Amino acid sequence: WGYKFNIYLVPPSPQKYVRVALKNMDELGLFTDSKEWVETKKKTIEETSNAKNYAETIPFLQKAIKVAGGKHSFIEHEEDISKRSITKYIKPKAEIEGNTLILTIPEFTGNDSQASDYANFLESSLHKNNYNGVIVDLRGNRGGDLSPMVLGLSPLLPDGTLFTYVDKSSHSKPVELQNGEINSGGSSTKISDNKKIKKAPIAVLIDNNTGSSGELTALCFKGIPNVKFLGSDSAGYTSANQTVYLYDGSTLQITSAFVKDRTNNIYKNFPISPDIQTNNAKSSAIEWIKSQIK
Numbered sequence: 001w002g003y004k005f006n007i008y009l010v011p012p013s014p015q016k017y018v019r020v021a022l023k024n025m026d027e028l029g030l031f032t033d034s035k036e037w038v039e040t041k042k043k044t045i046e047e048t049s050n051a052k053n054y055a056e057t058i059p060f061l062q063k064a065i066k067v068a069g070g071k072h073s074f075i076e077h078e079e080d081i082s083k084r085s086i087t088k089y090i091k092p093k094a095e096i097e098g099n100t101l102i103l104t105i106p107e108f109t110g111n112d113s114q115a116s117d118y119a120n121f122l123e124s125s126l127h128k129n130n131y132n133g134v135i136v137d138l139r140g141n142r143g144g145d146l147s148p149m150v151l152g153l154s155p156l157l158p159d160g161t162l163f164t165y166v167d168k169s170s171h172s173k174p175v176e177l178q179n180g181e182i183n184s185g186g187s188s189t190k191i192s193d194n195k196k197i198k199k200a201p202i203a204v205l206i207d208n209n210t211g212s213s214g215e216l217t218a219l220c221f222k223g224i225p226n227v228k229f230l231g232s233d234s235a236g237y238t239s240a241n242q243t244v245y246l247y248d249g250s251t252l253q254i255t256s257a258f259v260k261d262r263t264n265n266i267y268k269n270f271p272i273s274p275d276i277q278t279n280n281a282k283s284s285a286i287e288w289i290k291s292q293i294k
Contacts, residue, residue: 122152
């Protein structure tokens with residue numbers, strides 16, 4: 001019962017705690033078919049055999065989860081989760097430069113009310129301003145909840161499959177946009193107006209601090225004819241994590257799926273490379289948009 005539902009008649013020993021964590025990593029992690037993982041499991045059990053409490057096991061489990069799930073996997077302590085829940089909400093920005101609408105898309109970690117505010121600010125900016133082209137600036141966006149980012153930008157995106165999660169058994173789960181809703185499993189955000197924007201050139205800006213859900217938001221635009229990516233290679237956390245709760249309130253964030261874009265290109269924690277490499281992404285994007293206006 002403890003393994004599947006995190007329910008115990010008596011508190012698990014530190015050694016049981018480790019075995020439960022390793023079993024979850026074993027089942028979900030993308031890289032658990034390797035010889036390195038077999039050796040890592042054995043070594044982790046040996047290294048924690050004399051642990052007197054859960055805290056003593058965490059450094060060893062942190063090493064193990066990186067082997068099981070790769071660089072995007074980690075363990076989060078209960079106190080870290082609490083700190084994250086009070087992280088300051090950063091609102092997106094919208095400004096007009098020339099005839100270009102520039103949307104700054106920061107990472108999102110907030111509550112449902114803030115998610116709604118975030119998404120509807122972007123949506124209303126797209127519908128209420130006059131412009132010939134759009135810059136979607138995802139530079140510095142390290143991730144968080146995907147839903148408000150994508151829903152806010154959804155008037156620019158065609159309905160249908162945005163991208164697809166692919167697990168180690170090659171099972172696929174598409175993330176789809178339909179009528180102003182997405183099935184991403186994030187916050188239950190809704191936007192006021194899901195009407196699509198007229199076809200306009202869209203420049204997506206990325207850099208080496210665009211990561212995780214920031215990268216997945218960018219990938220929603222891959223394969224759309226009127227889109228150009230500018231900047232530098234992204235951080236390379238193009239994968240999905242699954243959360244597993246441990247007895248003490250800590251969580252395993254185990255990478256359980258890679259990502260396939262609408263062009264069928266699969267990203268296995270690979271960075272997204274821009275179409276135009278530039279250190280002046282914003283000015284280059286404005287020039288590119290001007291060149292597209294007829």
